Amino acid sequence: MRDIAFYLSEYKQRDADGIPQRIDIDNEVNKQAATALLRFVNQLVDAENLIVLAGSGTSLTFNRQGLPKVAPSMTDLWASCRNLDIARFDEVLRSVKYDDVAGTWPDGSQRQDIELLLSLCDSYLPLKSLSTTRHRKVSEFLAAAKRNIIKETSFVNQVPLESWTAHNRFINVLGKRSPKQKRLKVFTTNYDLAFEVAASNTGMIVIDGFEFSQPQRFNPAWFHYDIVNRTQASEKGGAYLPNIIHLYKVHGSIDWVRTTAGVYKQTGANKTSGEPVFIYPSSTKYQSSYDSPYLDMMAAFLETVQKPKTALLCIGFGFNDKHLNNAITMALRTNSEIMVMAATKDPFSQQGAFNAEIRSQFMNAIEAGDSRLAVVDCTFDTFVSLLPDRHKPSPEETLLSMFEQVIARGSQS
Template sequence: MTKKYYDSCECIWIEEKNTDGSENENFEPSIKGKLKSALQMPNIMVLAGSGTSLGGIVKGPRMWDLWISCTTDDMKKISEDCFNECKYDDKQDHNQNIEVCLSHCEAYLQVGEVKEKTEIFINKCKDIILNKCRFISDKEIQLSGHKEFIRKLARRKSKDPRVKLFTTNYDTCFEDAAGLLGITVIDGFSFSMPRIYDARFFDMDIVRRNTTSSSTNIHYLEGVYHLYKLHGSTNWSRDATSSYIIKQVENVKAEDSCMIFPAKGKYQQSYIQPHLELIARFSQSLREPNTCLIIAGFGFNDDHLSEPILSAILSNPHLKVIIVSTSIENDFDATPPKTSKYWKIFKKIADDRKNDEIIFINCDFQQFSSLIPDLTALSPAENLHENMKKLFGGTHA
């Protein structure tokens, strides 16, 4: 895949290779310079969508993969019985989508008189989706991009605000990658066993205390970051006796899972705890001054997340946004329902402002991870050097 980025200042695409196939020597310094500038913002937050778990060596399930798994082989007869019962036309191309299908089925449960086969289908689908999202078999190999991404973002001064990573993914890629690196994740769960969810843990931090000197001589632990799983996780389970108690356990069953499964009802379900708390913290972080927001592998199909982002872009004057996708040009040109309406909105804002507040990068997540500069904070001398280069028209390193 060709790496490229859209320069919102000049409204042109900067490509990794020249038209003759040779390497564009200005590509890496140019994009890394822009990323380095954006990522020096005090507050860094990330929104990671399903694209961060797709393609290459990661091999997470695509929406089409889930549709096929839920309608063929052992599920063929179950799905056909359901569609006959709830009057779902799966022969239409736009209906061959697991999210559209489950939305129709769940709506039918609210009004249908006979719904036994529809309930069976929905429960079977949830089991399949849960199992398909447990796809990690070789953490060292499959999570190399996630490891590089986390390692680089973690290299900030420990006194800086913690990086906040929000994800809609159910899988455990980011927390597993952090585990491989020995990096501590604050994810809203207790550090004791069993791990129980309590949003107050997001307001706590980890420090290193020097036992040989004064008790006030403490330092924040390096590399810690916050992880917010907006739609739940494959290892989140609601307690059978108290539904408000959420634990991290292995081999969660679909009926006990604390996940927002693909359906248009995601918006309504996001107002149920713990998702309500996570969405609230997402919206609050977008309003923080001097924030850099990285959006990777997210298609803007979830209005309950896209609308707060749009609102922040329009109202937060100190917000920088980096949008990473493998199909940005197509998303700009296509029209709904083939793509989200927000792509054209964000492109128009970038074109109108003609600055570096919004940067579009056309590459996959692993490629983007390699482009991120190490976030070691610049020393005063380095800051002076960078400012002198800008003043006299030099290029970014």
């Protein structure tokens, strides 16, 4: 049973409260509705230029009911940073006037946005407008919070093998594209390494803007390079490797550090000392929004969503990054060939974390007949189960799969 609620031009059913109805798309009674949804998903996957914008909802799928929580939500990160020193945390909120900027959630409660708080701290410190005591506390909190976020989001080694199924299939199905299609581009606001591990699990090669030398330094020119198999270069369509994706970590990563020489990646024994790279742009437009690597990644996103025959899948993303929101809404206004699907948990809930303004814009556009848009209420796992697998395994992959099955049977006997 796959219980999903969705809203698109081909299916605009709502209940008495105006909320799209939840249906079991595997039930024959709902065949017409399921067909409309799957048709949109198929068009998305087959687009010449496929972009994924992934938020924290993709990582929260690792949290299984009845088991200890593995991946933290933004609310969890807020709580864990507050619990480092509650008195200091509350003092920092007052010092940077957090409540004046953040506002409240739809239910009237405090909006707990850890990225916004860190952004405000970064904004206030250079101004030297705080008292000596407050300046020290804000500085200490900022350093401690970054260390804590790295600790909390370094969870991939705690995820059991069987819990990688959704991520592995997501990367494997969408990543192996036809030679006529553009490379899959995954933009993510997550700090964790979930997509990197899933790529490794499925034999995908990740181009993430870092040089292949050691130590690995960020160089956006690498996004313009590709990889070919020289032994097949003379064969028709056989030169470019099929298993390559581009990964843009828009808000930084737990394994990035900034030094005076640039941004480097921490890999294995190659540790580089420097400042953790967390980029949390807010409506205050702090200057880090215009520095590399954020500027390079936003420029790539802006350019990509304006290309013809483009499909944008926003998965597990609540549209709470104003910079990304503006790029998407602008693309919808100016690119007639773009299609956008927002698939996450509780996008229709008035009390949820999904951006209310974006929800209203999308729903109104769909109601007016815009067939380029779809909003889906489901978990990451459920959405992945909807994806059609266009990839036909090569003889080498078939042989490898058979070999792995033999090894697995041998280990069980």
